[in-house]
Amino acid sequence: MNDAGKKRYWKEYQKNIANDDYYYARSCIRQNFFPGSEETFLKILRETLGKNVFDDPHQTTCTGIAYHSSIVPQQTTMTVVARQFSLMNEAGYKNFIPSCVTSFGIYSEMMETWGHFPETMEKTKEHLKAATGRDFKLPENIVHTSDIIYKFRNIIAAKAKYKLINKATGKPLNVVDHIGCHYAKIFPEKGLGGAEYPVVLSGMIETWGGKVVDYPERRHCCGFGFRQYIVKENRGYSLSNSKKKFDSMEPYKPDFIVANCPGCSYFMDRWQYTIAEMEGKTYDENGYGIPVLTYEEMAGLVLGFDPWKMGMQLHQVSVEPLLDKMGIVYAPADKYKDVNGKDLGKPLQPNNLKCY
Amino acid sequence: MFTDKLKQDVRFIEGLKACINCGTCTAICPAAQFYNYDPRQIADTVQNGNDTEIEQLLKSDTIWYCGECLSCKTRCPRDNTPGYIVQALRSLSIKEGYYLLSEKGRQQLEIKRRVGDIMLKYGYCVYVDEIETGYHPEQGPIWDWYRANTESILKKLGANYKGSGAGTLRKIDKADMDELHKIFEETGAMEQFKKLEEEGHE
Numbered sequence: 001m002n003d004a005g006k007k008r009y010w011k012e013y014q015k016n017i018a019n020d021d022y023y024y025a026r027s028c029i030r031q032n033f034f035p036g037s038e039e040t041f042l043k044i045l046r047e048t049l050g051k052n053v054f055d056d057p058h059q060t061t062c063t064g065i066a067y068h069s070s071i072v073p074q075q076t077t078m079t080v081v082a083r084q085f086s087l088m089n090e091a092g093y094k095n096f097i098p099s100c101v102t103s104f105g106i107y108s109e110m111m112e113t114w115g116h117f118p119e120t121m122e123k124t125k126e127h128l129k130a131a132t133g134r135d136f137k138l139p140e141n142i143v144h145t146s147d148i149i150y151k152f153r154n155i156i157a158a159k160a161k162y163k164l165i166n167k168a169t170g171k172p173l174n175v176v177d178h179i180g181c182h183y184a185k186i187f188p189e190k191g192l193g194g195a196e197y198p199v200v201l202s203g204m205i206e207t208w209g210g211k212v213v214d215y216p217e218r219r220h221c222c223g224f225g226f227r228q229y230i231v232k233e234n235r236g237y238s239l240s241n242s243k244k245k246f247d248s249m250e251p252y253k254p255d256f257i258v259a260n261c262p263g264c265s266y267f268m269d270r271w272q273y274t275i276a277e278m279e280g281k282t283y284d285e286n287g288y289g290i291p292v293l294t295y296e297e298m299a300g301l302v303l304g305f306d307p308w309k310m311g312m313q314l315h316q317v318s319v320e321p322l323l324d325k326m327g328i329v330y331a332p333a334d335k336y337k338d339v340n341g342k343d344l345g346k347p348l349q350p351n352n353l354k355c356y
Numbered sequence: 357m358f359t360d361k362l363k364q365d366v367r368f369i370e371g372l373k374a375c376i377n378c379g380t381c382t383a384i385c386p387a388a389q390f391y392n393y394d395p396r397q398i399a400d401t402v403q404n405g406n407d408t409e410i411e412q413l414l415k416s417d418t419i420w421y422c423g424e425c426l427s428c429k430t431r432c433p434r435d436n437t438p439g440y441i442v443q444a445l446r447s448l449s450i451k452e453g454y455y456l457l458s459e460k461g462r463q464q465l466e467i468k469r470r471v472g473d474i475m476l477k478y479g480y481c482v483y484v485d486e487i488e489t490g491y492h493p494e495q496g497p498i499w500d501w502y503r504a505n506t507e508s509i510l511k512k513l514g515a516n517y518k519g520s521g522a523g524t525l526r527k528i529d530k531a532d533m534d535e536l537h538k539i540f541e542e543t544g545a546m547e548q549f550k551k552l553e554e555e556g557h558e
Contacts, residue, residue: 028483029481029482032483032487035484036515060475061479061480065481066471069467070447071549073544074447075544079543116366117369130542132538223423228423234460234463235494237390237391241389241390274493316495316496336501344501344508344509347501350497
């Protein structure tokens, strides 16, 4: 990469990230598909970093998936967003941290629209009052949850049990970072490093010993496409976009992929399985595929958390090849056991994709 | 006529400033790589303001191909956002009933049932209990294993599946669900859901 250009862009894209006292806005996709990741994030913030985070039971979906699939009017999304801010006000917090990249885009877009078209803000206030009796104030600071991990990446490095280094060779692991379109493409100034040189994940990777893979389709969309994935008949769009990325990254032999957005993490995991089953093609040398991690899982591994308590057994692409490369001590037999050690049985094996 | 209607949607105003027809949006667009789709042409059509052409667009599959990644917003050298224009066109197409004239437009009912109804039932836009590998074969055997052992697995991960209070996959309280429903009623989402159901049946 051109470092001079990177430095120039970086100067323009400074971002204020609050130091403590966060209001956590959970992600529908992350909770359902990576249900251990949000608990991992809270554990890192509270136990590793000693921060105060409020996990509010009253919040709901932000409606982002519905909004980008054009089934709800913009005012519906604006008013739901306003309600989330009202909940934050009620709880006495000012720093709003959404766990989902789509939500981060939604909150940012609604705030920008209210700024550009003040009449939409007035309308939202009326709607919120009429529907719930609530008022709301905007957050003072709004960042994606990964921005917090980035901010404290050096503290995490100081407390790390493992590095993103191949234990056998001593060389840095090759890591593909995928920041997700709505992290910085809608509002580049709201993403660390902007849309051209985003550093939110690469900063973590490099600080923790890994090497970032710069491949041609690095910034290409994972292919979610909202309605292009939700409707079964459209799903070829989603699969084709991910395949374009896999084909592009394959020559660089990535050891794993880390994604910012829960949707992207899910698609890049499951589409590898799909491609293996459809075409017999896998993107590693041994037929297991490239492990795909959420950034919480990556941080958790570095800190020495148990992969099976972070939910990494719920990936379709097995993570064991990565755990072994990092020299992580884990209990392979615990993968498919419950909290009391009872065996839950094993999932069926795919036809082509090898799994542990 | 259609231009005036589109201008009532702030996304149209935000999305179309002055398009110079450079095609940068099309070059970067993931949808343009896999569909017969050209966001530059969409911007050109609405900028020209020809009602007949806009009506054709509103009745076509074209406006439903965008994946709303918004890569076009980053790249446009004139600060246009074809993705926002498409959002406004889709909303107008639904309002006018033109979405029923295209195969892709008619999929709105499916999305309403797959996402809209789930939001109203659970307060989440997706929910583990409602996703099965029949409609989602890409979920793979790991999903069937997860579904067969949901409670045990989520307990191990420290989630609060269907529990009260905070936590991963908690049950959202009735009072909060009521507020969500009232917002949907107040802001026109319920009305739109009803429209999609009624027109979809016809």
